[in-house]
Amino acid sequence: MAAATLRSVLRRNRLLTLFETCHLRDRLFFSSSVNAAAVTVGGTISPDPHFMVEYLVNSCGFSPSEAAKFSKPLAHLRSTEKPDAVLNFMRSQGFDGAGIRKVISWKPNYLCYNVEKNLAPKFLFLRDLGLSESDIVDAILNNDGILRLDVHRSFVPKLEMWESLLGSRELVLKHLKKTTRFFFASVEKTLHPNLKFLRDECGIPEERVSVVFRSHPQLISQKPESLRALVARADELGMPRQSRMFMWTLVVFHNVSKERFEAKVELMRSFGWSESEFSSAVRKAPTFIGMSLDMLRRKVEFFINVVGYTPSFIADKSNLLLFSLQKRVIPRFRVTEMLKSKGLWTGQGKFTCILTLSDTKFLEKFVLPHEENVPELLDILRVEGVCKGK
Incomplete structure (x- = not known):
């Protein structure tokens, strides 16, 4: 336990050091983006309390009804200085109009952020973790809460925790880009209670739990009462908790x-x-x-x-x-039926077993030996897109 704690502290210190050194090194790199985002010093000033509706329509592409809805948290603004800076910065970082609208629709107050203090450091940190510009856009569109996290106090501890849970930082970053809203679950209120429930009350070995979480981290990041409800559904089905299928049943019920x-x-x-x-x-x-x-x-x-x-x-x-109906079941059935019709196969092999063969094994056993006498077999596979090389 002491060794694990020491490793945890060392990892966190390395991450924080990475952020601090990268922030100093790349400040000049980002300054052009930040300055470009803030070129409209003072922005447009208007006494009209509803001017943000028109702004959201013209600058972001929202419909009038959407703009009216999303402008409410921005009613205190009397200038477009900060919104202009935020929009220019996000465009400079690879966000298109649809991506910007998605982010703002989640939290319109992002338009009130200070680019240099609130946004640029997070983009810097993500980039120096190894994410490309498009990766960062994907990560934020799937987990917009990144923009709200403090790098030191929140992002680094969560990154460290998920790295420990999933086994590698690469896997965490992969999910950060592709998996929606898994990253922000509370360790104390959600993750630890869920792990304890599955391990102690359900009796599921940790290694079995970990295998499923690596591909479906949302399962552990849901509310504890929701996870208990999924377990209850699996129990009603009669799925034994000791079965290797139990955790996969929870994944299915979650989706x-x-x-x-x-x-x-x-x-x-x-x-x-x-x-x-x-x-x-x-x-x-x-x-x-x-x-x-x-x-x-x-x-x-x-x-x-x-x-x-x-x-x-x-x-x-x-x-x-x-099994895929179009790519496996239908073409293999047609191949075996053609072989039977020509007296080249007795049908003794069960079709259920034939379906489990790899593509290579199926070709070697049922297609290539008859290639000269029955060239139509390859045609069947080509039509279905199964065999592309011959």
């Missing part, structure tokens, strides 16, 4: 509302599944619940009407529903 889940239940009931068959299928392959209703329907119809499987068989082999 699929009760209404969407019930719609899948109704769909599969229309194909003849019983409630117990549905629960069993989800326990074996929970992620199939995340696909759209239309895609789920098309897959089941193909397996029943074309391949000839019964609904009960599909329920028992629900992992079949995880």
